[in-house]
Structures are given as C-alpha cells and as structure tokens.
Amino acid sequence: ETGVTQTPRHLVMGMTNKKSLKCEQHLGHNAMYWYKQSAKKPLELMFVYNFKEQTENNSVPSRFSPECPNSSHLFLHLHTLQPEDSALYLCASSQDGTGAPDTQYFGPGTRLTVL
C-alpha cells in the first residue's frame, strides 16, 4: 500500500450515531491534516497535526474530535452530527512537521452523508 489511504470511502449515518474516519499515510511524513470539502465551497482546513501534536484547530465544532496516535495514523471521531456536516472529508499528509507550509498529499476522501 502506498500514499495516503482513507476508510471508509462512503459513510451514511444518523444524527445520533457515533462513527470514526480513519486515515493512514505510508510516505514517512510528519504532518497530517483533515479537510472538509463541500459543494460550492473552498477546501476547509479543519485540523493539523505535526509530530502527533495538534497545531491547528480552525474553530471546528466539538462534535468532530480528531486523534493522532502516531505520525502515520489520523482519526476523526464523529458524534451527533448535523445534516450540514455531509461532505467529502479529505485527509492529507506532508513531509515537514515543523509547521511551515509544504506540499500536501491527499487521500481519496470519505463521502459522509448525515441523515
């Protein structure tokens, strides 16, 4: 397996469910990111982790809870979501864990639908 992988690729959940999205990178990178991509909106950066430490949280509601157990894995735990949270959730990784901008490599995304 190479690159950045995400599971599941598609997820349908009710507003009262709890689910988790998983991201794994096989590139030896030190930084990992969660983005939200909605129709007609630019990519929205949600969270950034550098060397397993969260370095950015862009005012994301607490119903989204990230977890980064090591530099290769990133999770997004979801609970009591709203229909407007339906979107494509993209994970990305980059080499530099110091916080300076560098090229990001994206996974294929998880298409989330909240009923």
Place this chain on the structure above:
Amino acid sequence: TQLLEQSPQFLSIQEGENLTVYCNSSSVFSSLQWYRQEPGEGPVLLVTVVTGGEVKKLKRLTFQFGDARKDSSLHITAAQPGDTGLYLCAGEGTYKYIFGTGTRLKVLA
C-alpha cells in the same frame, strides 16, 4: 484574510478546444500550486510555481505565476476528456496553504 478566487467556476468544452482558468488574489504568495481532483478522488498536485513571472509546462498544460505573485493561470491546449475534473489552486500563506474556490472542467468527446 487571504482569499483565492478562481474563474470560471464551471467550464464545459469540446475535445480539442483550448482553455484558460485563472486564480486571483489581492495577497502575495511565496509560491502557488495547482491540483486536479477527479470525481471520487482527492486532489493530486500538478505543479508548484515559486518565482514571479515563472512559466512551467506539463505536456499540454501551461502554468504561469503572475509577476507580482498574486495570481496564476492554467492554460490547456487541445483539451481531452481525461482533463475533466476540478482544478484547484493553492497559495502558500504564512502557516499553511490557502485553497482557491476551484474550477470544474468538463471536456466532451
């Protein structure tokens, strides 16, 4: 706040036509990247431009970074159905890359 506006938002053309998409900002960026995102996939990096006035070519794609490093363009010559996708520009901000609004291109056979 640094913003990147892309135009047009949508473009539908016939195979063989040429096209240009634009990425504009009032902010100066240290570098700018272009990505293509195909349906059901994540964005894939096409190119990074770092010098004002720089032109880079990738087969039928020509990328230009504005002299003032506030804007960029992507020109596709003789478009093919395989060029269909969402084209995103991303400017290097102080702490992170800022993504543009995107241009959705459809090339009809």
